[in-house]
Amino acid sequence: MIKTADWITLSFDIGNGAAEFIKKFTTEKKAVSAMLTITAIGVYDAYLNGKRIGDFILAPGCMAYNKRLQYQTYNILDMLGKYNEIVITAEELA
Numbered sequence: 001m002i003k004t005a006d007w008i009t010l011s012f013d014i015g016n017g018a019a020e021f022i023k024k025f026t027t028e029k030k031a032v033s034a035m036l037t038i039t040a041i042g043v044y045d046a047y048l049n050g051k052r053i054g055d056f057i058l059a060p061g062c063m064a065y066n067k068r069l070q071y072q073t074y075n076i077l078d079m080l081g082k083y084n085e086i087v088i089t090a091e092e093l094a
Helices: none
Strands: 020-024 035-038 043-048 073-075 082-091
Touching: 035 043
Parallel strands: none
Antiparallel strands: 020 082, 035 073, 043 082
16 A cells, blocks of 8 residues: 655744654554655755655755745655654745
8 A cells, every 4th residue: 555645834934943843653564665755945854763864965955946846755665663753854945
């Protein structure tokens, strides 16, 4: 069964601060595939189980946010355990 996700957004304006999204989840069966596709209007850092996902600095990169959003896709299969926590910190660039 392929599991997909919805866009993650804030429910309120936090001003100029960085938003931190945290999700804990378990995997009941051994996964055969696990991909994270991520973007931000600004920059982000992503961690799974305390380890940084990818090595891209200032992701997703410089762009005209009102015209397009670049994204990155990471294979996170080897980072998964039975109990998992993903932490994404996103900061809007002014």
